[in-house]
Amino acid sequence: GQNIDQPTEMTATEGAIVQINCTYQTSGFNGLFWYQQHAGEAPTFLSYNVLDGLEEKGRFSSFLSRSKGYSYLLLKELQMKDSASYLCAATDSNYQLIWGAGTKLIIKP
Amino acid sequence: SQTIHQWPATLVQPVGSPLSLECTVEGTSNPNLYWYRQAAGRGLQLLFYSVGIGQISSEVPQNLSASRPQDRQFILSSKKLLLSDSGFYLCAWSVVTGGFSPLHFGNGTRLTVT
Numbered sequence: 001g002q003n004i005d006q007p008t009e010m011t012a013t014e015g016a017i018v019q020i021n022c023t024y025q026t027s028g029f030n031g032l033f034w035y036q037q038h039a040g041e042a043p044t045f046l047s048y049n050v051l052d053g054l055e056e057k058g059r060f061s062s063f064l065s066r067s068k069g070y071s072y073l074l075l076k077e078l079q080m081k082d083s084a085s086y087l088c089a090a091t092d093s094n095y096q097l098i099w100g101a102g103t104k105l106i107i108k109p
Numbered sequence: 110s111q112t113i114h115q116w117p118a119t120l121v122q123p124v125g126s127p128l129s130l131e132c133t134v135e136g137t138s139n140p141n142l143y144w145y146r147q148a149a150g151r152g153l154q155l156l157f158y159s160v161g162i163g164q165i166s167s168e169v170p171q172n173l174s175a176s177r178p179q180d181r182q183f184i185l186s187s188k189k190l191l192l193s194d195s196g197f198y199l200c201a202w203s204v205v206t207g208g209f210s211p212l213h214f215g216n217g218t219r220l221t222v223t
Contacts, residue, residue, distance in 0.1 A: 031209065033212075042216050045212070050209070089153075
């Protein structure tokens with residue numbers, strides 16, 4: 001079956017760095033997305049990886065290892081506004097998105 | 110620029126009542142359109158998607174239906190709501206099927222069936 005696993009909740013301190021991991025099992029693979037979702041709001045697109053390696057966008061970076069079925073989202077210089085859920089989604093061979101349940105990130109002062 | 114509108118933002122409906130949620134996209138032509146449902150603490154569940162007018166694919170069997178009467182309009186309906194239909198409903202669009210094409214979500218409708 002197709003499956004996405006990511007931690008349910010993580011806690012980090014303002015100004016620190018946090019890494020949110022995601023492992024996936026899909027029928028074929030055509031890329032991995034990360035979305036941010038604040039409480040009560042819609043998800044917003046953060047990043048996309050299809051090749052192995054690190055993609056950097058300001059304070060956020062996303063890494064992919066296709067051979068390991070593994071990705072992580074790295075958030076640097078954490079701010080209180082980064083408190084949100086982070087959703088990992090993999091695209092299968094039919095370009096359908098398989099979604100993880102999300103990781104709730106709590107930032108403490 | 111492209112925008113997506115979804116309404117209403119919140120809805121409280123009794124069991125057995127009908128439902129109609131509407132979504133429209135502006136600034137793009139022939140988008141792929143999607144309806145998702147998100148239950149508390151769960152991942153996004155794809156309900157329906159459409160690649161063109163009148164073309165609807167259903168991902169899960171349920172008492173919900175979708176229609177696309179116009180290119181940039183997507184409607185989610187039910188004739189009789191169940192308690193289990195409560196959740197956060199999200200409409201989304203993307204440019205193409207395949208490749209790098211992120212989903213862009215509307216603000217969502219929080220539906221409570223009582």
